[in-house]
Amino acid sequence: MLTEVVGAGGVRLSLRVAGAANASAIVLVHGWAQSSLAWSAQLADQDLTRHYRLVAVDLRGHGGSDVPALGYDDPRAWAEDLAAVLDFAGNGAPVVLVGWSYGGLVITDYLRVHGTTNIAGVVLTGAITEIGRNRPGGRIGPAMRAALPAALSDDPGEAVPALTALCSGMSARPVDGPLTQSLLGTSLSVPPAVRAALFRRDVDSSVVLSGLDVPALVIHGTDDQVVDLSASEYAAGKIAGARTRWMPGTGHLPFVEAAAEFNSALSQFAGERFAH
Known part of the structure; x- marks a missing residue:
């Protein structure tokens, strides 16, 4: 089901919703230049x-949501969106909050403003929690380093090859060709100004x-190379x-590359949190 809220x-x-309306909720927050479609294996x-x-x-600025001119460098805007x-x-009721990649940074924005109000637990997957020069919680891998700054350009001759290589480098295990193309299409659908604005932050x-x-x-x-x-x-x-789960042989898409393992871990964690 597709619906929307106002941030x-x-x-x-824009929101994608699956499952029973009266059940305990898991909220999924995608990464930089992606969308809710990244979570298709969980929603299904x-x-x-x-x-x-x-x-x-x-x-x-992503997927089916509005693309405002401002707010991408404002932690309060991200916090109120997520609220x-x-x-x-x-x-x-409290929810389990899951953040992938840049989604982890959005979660820390929420925590910075609201604390753990309405949160039963947090799952970070391939996530950054900081951004800026020499921030250890935002350290990127070789695939992302190679893509920057070209992936932020409004020149398609620079951005398209960079984003193509980045999307191809997201997975360590084989994934369907259509999925890689979908990731690329989603990245290209995010305006260059938005892709760039998300990097203009310095967050500890x-x-x-x-x-x-x-x-x-x-x-x-x-x-993970991203x-x-x-x-x-x-x-x-x-x-x-904090509990950790390192997934051998898996890249930046554990919820796709090893969906069954990821979903089992998420279900177990959520079950423990909602049993309290």
Whole structure:
């Protein structure tokens, strides 16, 4: 099901929803220059949708959501956008919040503003939690380094080859050719100005991570070439009691490359959180 909510500044945010309306909710936050379609293997999983309500958001400037001129460097805008999604998903009850790649940074924006209000637990997968020069929680891998700055350009002669190589480098295990093309198409659909604006930030999340007072699960593919494994090791080291799950032979798309394993881990974590 497709629906929408209104975020900061009246920005319309598109949502994909699966599962029972009255079930405990899992909110899925995608990464840089992607969309809620990244979570297709979770939204279609019969076990997850039988037990939980899954809500996947298109971040501002991405997918089917509005493309405002401003807000991409404002942590409060990201926080209020996500707050609107959580209000819709949980109907006032706490949710499990899942962030992939840049989605992890959006989660820290929410935590910085709202704390753990309406959050039962946090899952970070291949995620950054910081951004800026020499920020350990934002350390990127060789595929992303090779793509920048060309992937931010408004010149298609620069951006298209860079984004093509980046999308091809997201997975370590074989994935369907149509999926790789879909990732590329989604990246190209995000305006260059938005792709660039998301990088114009300098964020230290050490205090936010250290203050996290709900359980956290940190998942990372050991062969991730987009976000370095050390970014997740840093986050896990800051979050008290964080569990880790390193997935050997898996790249930046563990929820696609090893969907069954990822979905099982997510279902187990959510079940524990909602049993309390």
